[in-house]
Amino acid sequence: xxxxxxxxxxxxxxxxxxxxxxxxxxxxxxxxxxxxxxxxxxxxxxxxxxxxxxxxxxxxxxxxxxxxxxxxxxxxxxxxxxxxxxxxxxxxxxxxxxxxxxxxxxxxxxxxxxxxxxxxxxxxxxxxxxxxxxxxxxxxxxxxxxxxxxxxxxxxxxxxxxxxxxxxxxxxxxxxxxxxxxxxxxxxxxxxxxxxxxxxxxxxxxxxxxxxxxxxxxxxxxxxxxxxxxxxxxxxxxxxxxxxxxxxxxxxxxxxxxxxxxxxxxxxxxxxxxxxxxxxxxxxxxxxxxxxxxxxxxxxxxxxxxxxxxxxxxxxxxxxxxxxxxxxxxxxxxxxxxxxxxxxxxxxxxxxxxxxxxxxxxxxxxxxxxxxxxxxxxxxxxxxxxxxxxxxxxxxxxxxxxxxxxxxxxxxxxxxxxxxxxxxxxxxxxxxxxxxxxxxxxxxxxxxxxxxxxxxxxxxxxxxxxxxxxxxxxxxxx
Amino acid sequence: xxxxxxxxxxxxxxxxxxxxxxxxxxxxxxxxxxxxxxxxxxxxxxxxxxxxxxxxxxxxxxxxxxxxxxxxxxxxxxxxxxxxxxxxxxxxxxxxxxxxxxxxxxxxxxxxxxxxxxxxxxxxxxxxxxxxxxxxxxxxxxxxxxxxxxxxxxx
Numbered sequence: 001x002x003x004x005x006x007x008x009x010x011x012x013x014x015x016x017x018x019x020x021x022x023x024x025x026x027x028x029x030x031x032x033x034x035x036x037x038x039x040x041x042x043x044x045x046x047x048x049x050x051x052x053x054x055x056x057x058x059x060x061x062x063x064x065x066x067x068x069x070x071x072x073x074x075x076x077x078x079x080x081x082x083x084x085x086x087x088x089x090x091x092x093x094x095x096x097x098x099x100x101x102x103x104x105x106x107x108x109x110x111x112x113x114x115x116x117x118x119x120x121x122x123x124x125x126x127x128x129x130x131x132x133x134x135x136x137x138x139x140x141x142x143x144x145x146x147x148x149x150x151x152x153x154x155x156x157x158x159x160x161x162x163x164x165x166x167x168x169x170x171x172x173x174x175x176x177x178x179x180x181x182x183x184x185x186x187x188x189x190x191x192x193x194x195x196x197x198x199x200x201x202x203x204x205x206x207x208x209x210x211x212x213x214x215x216x217x218x219x220x221x222x223x224x225x226x227x228x229x230x231x232x233x234x235x236x237x238x239x240x241x242x243x244x245x246x247x248x249x250x251x252x253x254x255x256x257x258x259x260x261x262x263x264x265x266x267x268x269x270x271x272x273x274x275x276x277x278x279x280x281x282x283x284x285x286x287x288x289x290x291x292x293x294x295x296x297x298x299x300x301x302x303x304x305x306x307x308x309x310x311x312x313x314x315x316x317x318x319x320x321x322x323x324x325x326x327x328x329x330x331x332x333x334x335x336x337x338x339x340x341x342x343x344x345x346x347x348x349x350x351x352x353x354x355x356x357x358x359x360x361x362x363x364x365x366x367x368x369x370x371x372x373x374x375x376x377x378x379x380x381x382x383x384x385x386x387x388x389x390x391x392x393x394x395x396x397x398x399x400x401x402x403x404x405x406x407x408x409x410x411x412x413x414x415x416x417x418x419x420x421x422x423x424x425x426x427x428x429x430x431x432x433x434x435x436x437x438x439x440x441x442x443x444x445x446x447x448x449x450x451x452x453x454x455x456x457x458x459x460x461x462x463x464x465x466x467x468x469x470x471x472x473x474x475x476x477x478x
Numbered sequence: 479x480x481x482x483x484x485x486x487x488x489x490x491x492x493x494x495x496x497x498x499x500x501x502x503x504x505x506x507x508x509x510x511x512x513x514x515x516x517x518x519x520x521x522x523x524x525x526x527x528x529x530x531x532x533x534x535x536x537x538x539x540x541x542x543x544x545x546x547x548x549x550x551x552x553x554x555x556x557x558x559x560x561x562x563x564x565x566x567x568x569x570x571x572x573x574x575x576x577x578x579x580x581x582x583x584x585x586x587x588x589x590x591x592x593x594x595x596x597x598x599x600x601x602x603x604x605x606x607x608x609x610x611x612x613x614x615x616x617x618x619x620x621x622x623x624x625x626x627x628x629x630x631x632x633x
Contacts, residue, residue, distance in 0.1 A: 063501075134583060137584055141587065144587075145588055148534060151534060155534060165534075
């Protein structure tokens with residue numbers, strides 16, 4: 001990147017929320033040589049939280065994101081609990097776990113049914129005017145309604161416990177400040193059969209697509225990487241609370257049962273000159289050798305098993321795609337997301353059947369007794385870390401938030417490159433190819449203040465440059 | 479509120495949705511006014527508060543004869559009421575929220591309901607961080623309540 005390029009790409013004018021920008025660099029023959037996925041947004045939470053009391057963080061940080069506020073609140077509360085030396089009550093943990101499940105279901109349902117299903121139902125090259133939620137509503141109204149209700153189920157879990165669908169309150173150090181009523185527990189249990197049925201319909205849909213588009217699915221941004229996810233003591237998928245596991249690109253476990261508080265021993269970040277989003281990497285191997293991925297595909301790759309029977313059955317089908325090795329195809333993020341959703345709904349039923357879920361003993365209390373705390377959880381998009389350091393009075397002096405989308409940044413760049421190499425030839429780019437580039441990013445369901453959550457038309461700017469940085473073409477949408 | 483007293487006898491299944499973020503000053507005027515209507519406990523009128531007009535409200539909205547969205551606006555002056563028409567499928571919307579037109583169209587496609595949908599746009603002045611309405615908008619609130627109640631009665 002020369003100075004001129006940087007001036008063009010990181011102009012303050014482009015610091016608008018929700019626009020993805022991609023530069024494709026072509027060689028002399030017009031073939032894609034490199035790709036850069038730019039994130040031009042700057043939020044500043046880490047900086048402006050300095051000086052706040054650490055106990056405020058579980059309330060402040062959910063505002064980072066309207067899609068995964070629960071993961072932020074949970075990670076934040078855990079960091080606070082480490083500083084206070086307390087653990088949540090049994091019921092506090094149950095309720096948090098349940099709300100976290102609700103968020104995951106809501107987010108995954110949005111990703112699959114609202115955003116991605118138009119591609120599967122109408123095809124990559126179909127008319128973009130109908131390749132959206134309106135098109136799905138017209139041609140597949142039952143599926144659209146089911147998708148909406150599944151997302152609603154996830155949100156209703158939050159609403160019935162905390163009174164709010166998004167930006168929930170009530171997750172506090174020591175547990176929950178709200179209990180669950182018997183009436184709400186009963187109402188949520190009544191949703192379970194429908195939620196499971198809809199999730200299975202989604203699984204059938206994606207498997208049918210796999211069968212009918214075998215080559216495309218298997219070659220779509222298929223590249224080797226490491227994976228990071230949270231697992232339970234037996235290696236089972238764990239979203240709310242567990243230990244970290246890294247696997248290598250051949251599937252071998254390189255680090256297991258790592259306490260999240262030691263994450264900095266394993267993960268480092270570096271800055272790049274074309275994006276505000278950093279490039280995290282696995283410390284032991286360095287950034288040049290390999291990068292790791294997080295999120296649904298990573299979690300299923302690192303997990304040994306699932307916790308619930310129906311999800312376990314589907315998990316075995318997932319593992320059969322690449323026996324003994326990780327599933328590297330980026331397209332399989334969708335399938336992994338659906339299996340996780342099935343697991344979540346099944347686990348929600350188990351939690352709701354626990355009599356103690358309506359106990360009033362939801363919170364323990366304590367005071368600060370150390371000045372550093374780390375908390376983590378699996379956000380819908382991947383592993384999330386909150387790391388706080390305070391002064392003796394509890395005021396934050398340093399905040400580090402390691403977000404899932406940031407950890408997937410190297411992989412998103414690589415995915416864009418792979419897809420562009422496959423579908424872009426020369427400086428002109430067809431709508432179908434543009435859609436595939438967008439879809440490669442969408443597999444990760446990234447949260448760039450939700451830039452890729454636009455229905456059917458992610459605001460997208462693609463610049464084509466030659467090896468000398470000369471602009472050849474610009475394609476803009478949204 | 480004389481109009482609202484009359485409304486309680488006449489209204490039937492009216493849904494009022496107050497849209498906005500109460501932490502962004504005037505952006506919270508929709509929920510603020512909707513909450514005031516809610517506190518009146520008017521029979522036949524249900525109230526929902528929401529940060530944004532999202533897709534999950536569709537199913538609920540389809541159960542009502544009439545729906546009024548109250549939202550802050552960057553444009554116009556004072557209060558502006560309008561009836562919502564269908565959107566073209568090309569009209570964009572995000573997964574976080576829908577435009578009223580997109581909302582209307584989705585209700586038609588999914589639930590075969592032609593919603594009787596109205597918007598009451600309240601001109602906001604300050605959308606920065608803060609839980610208080612600006613003085614200009616605060617002055618508008620009593621007028622807004624009167625006009626909304628009159629609007630509900632007329633409809």
